[in-house]
Amino acid sequence: MTQTKTERSVTINPGILCQPIGAMQAVLGVHAAIPLVHGSQGCAAYPMRMFNRHFAEPVEIALSSLGEDAAVFGGADNLVKGVHALAARRHPELIAVITTCLSETIGDDIDGILRKIDLPVELVPMHTPSYVGSHVTGYDNAVKALVVKLAEQTGPTDKINITVGLLNPGDIRELKSMLEIMRVKANILTDISETLDAPLRLPRPSFPTGGTTLKEIADTANSLGSIALCKHAGGGAVAYLANKHKVPMILGASPIGVANTDAFLENVSKLVGRPVPEQLRRDRGRLIDAMIDVQFKTVQKKVAIFADPDVASGMARFVHELGMEPSIVATGTTSKEFVKDVQAIASQTGHEIEILSGCDLYGLQEAIKADGVDLLMANTHGKTIADDEGIAFARVGFPVYDRVGYQRRAIIGYNGGINLVDLITNSILEHGDVS
Amino acid sequence: MPLTLLECDIPIPEREKHTYIKKSGECIVPMCNVQTTPGDLTERGCTYAGCMGVVGGPVKDVIHLVHGPIGCAYYTWGGGRRQNLSDNPEFHRKYCFSTSMQEANIIFGGEQKLHKSILESYERFPDVNGVFVYATCVIGLIGDDINNVCKKASKEIGVPVIPFSCEGFRGVSQSLGHHIANDVIFDRIVGTKEPDEVTPYDINIIGDYNIQGDLWIIAPLFEAMGLRILCTFTGNASIDDLAMAHRAKLNVMHCQRSTPYICQLMEEKYELPYMPVSLFGIKQTSQALRDVASFFGLEEQAEMVIESEIAKVLPQIEYYKEKLKGKRVFIYQGAPRAWHWIKLMDELGMQVIGAATTFGHTDDYEKIIERIGDGALVIDNPNSLELKEILVKYKPDLFISGLKEKFLAYKLGVPFVNGHAYENGPYAVYSGFVNFARDMDMTMNHPAWKLIEGRT
Numbered sequence: 001m002t003q004t005k006t007e008r009s010v011t012i013n014p015g016i017l018c019q020p021i022g023a024m025q026a027v028l029g030v031h032a033a034i035p036l037v038h039g040s041q042g043c044a045a046y047p048m049r050m051f052n053r054h055f056a057e058p059v060e061i062a063l064s065s066l067g068e069d070a071a072v073f074g075g076a077d078n079l080v081k082g083v084h085a086l087a088a089r090r091h092p093e094l095i096a097v098i099t100t101c102l103s104e105t106i107g108d109d110i111d112g113i114l115r116k117i118d119l120p121v122e123l124v125p126m127h128t129p130s131y132v133g134s135h136v137t138g139y140d141n142a143v144k145a146l147v148v149k150l151a152e153q154t155g156p157t158d159k160i161n162i163t164v165g166l167l168n169p170g171d172i173r174e175l176k177s178m179l180e181i182m183r184v185k186a187n188i189l190t191d192i193s194e195t196l197d198a199p200l201r202l203p204r205p206s207f208p209t210g211g212t213t214l215k216e217i218a219d220t221a222n223s224l225g226s227i228a229l230c231k232h233a234g235g236g237a238v239a240y241l242a243n244k245h246k247v248p249m250i251l252g253a254s255p256i257g258v259a260n261t262d263a264f265l266e267n268v269s270k271l272v273g274r275p276v277p278e279q280l281r282r283d284r285g286r287l288i289d290a291m292i293d294v295q296f297k298t299v300q301k302k303v304a305i306f307a308d309p310d311v312a313s314g315m316a317r318f319v320h321e322l323g324m325e326p327s328i329v330a331t332g333t334t335s336k337e338f339v340k341d342v343q344a345i346a347s348q349t350g351h352e353i354e355i356l357s358g359c360d361l362y363g364l365q366e367a368i369k370a371d372g373v374d375l376l377m378a379n380t381h382g383k384t385i386a387d388d389e390g391i392a393f394a395r396v397g398f399p400v401y402d403r404v405g406y407q408r409r410a411i412i413g414y415n416g417g418i419n420l421v422d423l424i425t426n427s428i429l430e431h432g433d434v435s
Numbered sequence: 436m437p438l439t440l441l442e443c444d445i446p447i448p449e450r451e452k453h454t455y456i457k458k459s460g461e462c463i464v465p466m467c468n469v470q471t472t473p474g475d476l477t478e479r480g481c482t483y484a485g486c487m488g489v490v491g492g493p494v495k496d497v498i499h500l501v502h503g504p505i506g507c508a509y510y511t512w513g514g515g516r517r518q519n520l521s522d523n524p525e526f527h528r529k530y531c532f533s534t535s536m537q538e539a540n541i542i543f544g545g546e547q548k549l550h551k552s553i554l555e556s557y558e559r560f561p562d563v564n565g566v567f568v569y570a571t572c573v574i575g576l577i578g579d580d581i582n583n584v585c586k587k588a589s590k591e592i593g594v595p596v597i598p599f600s601c602e603g604f605r606g607v608s609q610s611l612g613h614h615i616a617n618d619v620i621f622d623r624i625v626g627t628k629e630p631d632e633v634t635p636y637d638i639n640i641i642g643d644y645n646i647q648g649d650l651w652i653i654a655p656l657f658e659a660m661g662l663r664i665l666c667t668f669t670g671n672a673s674i675d676d677l678a679m680a681h682r683a684k685l686n687v688m689h690c691q692r693s694t695p696y697i698c699q700l701m702e703e704k705y706e707l708p709y710m711p712v713s714l715f716g717i718k719q720t721s722q723a724l725r726d727v728a729s730f731f732g733l734e735e736q737a738e739m740v741i742e743s744e745i746a747k748v749l750p751q752i753e754y755y756k757e758k759l760k761g762k763r764v765f766i767y768q769g770a771p772r773a774w775h776w777i778k779l780m781d782e783l784g785m786q787v788i789g790a791a792t793t794f795g796h797t798d799d800y801e802k803i804i805e806r807i808g809d810g811a812l813v814i815d816n817p818n819s820l821e822l823k824e825i826l827v828k829y830k831p832d833l834f835i836s837g838l839k840e841k842f843l844a845y846k847l848g849v850p851f852v853n854g855h856a857y858e859n860g861p862y863a864v865y866s867g868f869v870n871f872a873r874d875m876d877m878t879m880n881h882p883a884w885k886l887i888e889g890r891t
Binding site for chain 1: 443444446447470471472473474475476477478479480481482483484500503504505506507508509510511512513529530531532533534535536537538540541548551552553555556559571572573575576577602603604605606607608609819820838839840841842843845846847848887888889890891
């Protein structure tokens with residue numbers, strides 16, 4: 001049974017955030033870049049607070065500061081003044097101008113306004129009205145805007161491009177570790193592993209070290225190929241590079257679990273023409289060892305998964321590998337592609353999966369009530385559902401701020417799989433302890 | 436040279452007007468309550484945040500329906516659950532309602548979607564006593580007639596449906612949102628119900644949002660003096676509490692930035708006087724209890740309460756005083772806590788070397804400047820670069836601010852206490868003062884600071 005759209009007009013306990021915050025996260029993974037939100041006060045302050053909570057890191061978000069005057073007369077003056085002030089005070093290498101429902105409805109021509117500004121800083125317009133899509137599409141639009149603006153053919157390299165999607169610093173560290181083991185050089189779009197998980201050492205650098213450099217973004221036009229770890233969040237950029245610069249593309253399943261990680265490594269292996277090394281085979285073996293060890297604790301448990309589309313579908317395949325039943329697989333972003341992906345998992349594995357696309361957590365809870373599951377995997381907001389329904393709860397996704405450390409640990413790759421085995425099994429065990 | 440330009444502000448010299456170094460005998464107030472400079476790395480919130488997040492949101496038995504695209508509703512969801520405590524946690528702050536306006540609704544208008552959303556929400560939560568509808572930015576631009584929709588829906592469902600036109604762009608900060616919420620609650624709710632009984636000792640506590648349970652340690656003090664609390668505005672308030680608030684004999688006003696409006700309106704219409712108080716620290720709290728007691732002729736009762744409360748906390752406060760005296764602190768709060776807490780720090784023998792507010796008005800800065808020591812920095816609506824410069828240059832022993840500044844302080848190696856949502860609060864009155872002092876001591880003496888590479 002597939003329900004793709006709720007019948008309700010009202011959204012109760014939303015499953016998505018707005019486009020601008022997704023775009024901001026993408027920009028925060030670029031070295032010495034600052035998002036400049038073209039909107040009102042809350043459009044900067046609220047996402048900032050969300051990042052603070054999830055990543056436990058400071059972030060800088062600039063604002064064009066639209067008030068009543070701008071709502072009537074347009075926000076061009078604010079934007080021009082804002083870009084100049086930010087460039088002069090902060091000397092970033094890149095300023096991403098991120099629109100909002102306010103500035104898109106006012107109708108400011110930000111592309112035209114930015115073209116007329118002559119400053120030694122890359123200015124990248126990003127169109128992210130909050131009344132379209134979700135944080136996932138906002139991230140996708142942002143990464144695409146970066147390559148559209150910066151990617152430039154200068155001669156082939158032996159690198160590959162990887163768009164990460166809305167994952168965490170821990171995931172990117174795991175990704176880099178896998179690539180290092182394979183001796184693969186990559187342009188990672190965008191790399192929050194240092195910028196949103198910076199060490200505490202003094203003096204603090206003006207910009208966090210790390211992040212994707214502008215040179216790396218420019219170089220994406222010259223790579224052997226591109227892989228989108230999350231096709232909904234990064235796939236747009238990968239498709240653009242394929243069309244415009246003829247860079248072969250792979251819109252892979254997120255490398256969550258054994259089969260998906262196998263497929264990812266095989267793809268990398270094919271692109272660079274080198275086999276998957278022994279060390280990664282050992283990691284794979286350790287993951288499977290962990291899965292077998294916990295089998296009597298996980299097997300046949302029914303799971304409801306709520307996450308962004310590619311994480312949710314990746315997770316569905318993994319819980320199947322764990323011998324669990326992915327009974328409900330849900331995402332807040334409306335996507336036919338997601339439905340197709342999960343349907344494919346259902347037909348390959350023989351599980352009957354209720355697929356919810358574009359759902360809110362109220363809808364998810366209704367489905368859980370009807371189906372009866374043992375475990376819910378969702379962000380922090382899933383906690384009240386798990387409490388109400390008396391089921392085990394494992395935190396995945398964004399935001400997770402009612403427990404510490406999620407953002408530090410990978411969920412991708414074989415090592416991420418081991419983390420997930422522990423997370424899932426321990427949450428089932430803890431639930432067993434109390435009930 | 437009383438006004439000063441921080442180094443990071445050289446490219447935006449207008450910030451000089453917002454930045455003042457206190458000098459005795461002078462009467463200068465930094466520029467405040469104006470639009471944030473474009474391009475600023477701002478910490479400020481919007482009108483919607485002040486209206487929904489601060490004043491409206493704590494009301495515990497209504498559906499808070501946000502009319503606009505999804506983001507604004509999400510950002511105010513649940514976060515306050517552990518902060519604006521209420522005795523209705525099974526509903527309050529657990530749910531988040533939004534019309535989640537889509538592109539087609541922006542083009543063709545969102546009135547129908549709003550109307551259906553109100554009915555659908557109420558159908559699912561029929562135990563609520565009202566619906567608050569908050570309009571976000573885009574609603575003001577497309578011109579939905581939310582008043583009319585709310586009126587119609589209210590008739591259909593039989594409970595008040597109250598519209599708040601609190602579009603984010605309307606004001607320069609949260610402050611206008613507070614004002615809008617005050618006006619709407621006064622116009623549409625206050626005076627619409629009568630209490631079963633009134634006593635000569637009824638008060639309202641206005642301007643407290645029950646952060647980590649502040650109200651639950653404030654209220655018993657007044658009750659012990661023989662007073663009855665009719666309404667708390669708006670921490671843990673029900674819509675009926677607000678409706679009957681006009682029958683109190685005195686409004687005791689704590690947050691003097693977000694609620695003077697409703698106090699003044701109630702005074703004009705109902706001849707209900709109000710009394711501003713500070714309920715932080717021993718001295719200010721005792722003064723507040725005495726002031727309120729003298730209004731009711733309960734002086735003796737007040738002295739008994741004060742004596743017993745002080746006896747309970749004094750040994751601990753004396754202990755922390757020893758550890759905290761001489762420490763230099765920088766306070767950045769919404770507005771009134773900056774000046775409430777200058778006196779509280781005095782009581783602990785700490786020195787306030789700087790004070791800032793997000794949305795303070797002239798009267799807030801007058802109070803800060805009157806209370807703060809010579810040479811201290813007073814800055815309005817500071818941005819993250821200014822905060823960094825202040826923390827690095829002035830090297831306070833402690834920074835007290837909110838979540839958005841917390842991790843900046845940490846990354847600079849500066850001990851920090853969250854004064855907005857608290858760490859291990861509540862922080863109000865006597866027992867909260869002990870919590871506050873303990874948290875300040877805990878962060879300043881945390882062993883890990885000493886391990887930071889390069890910290891001098």
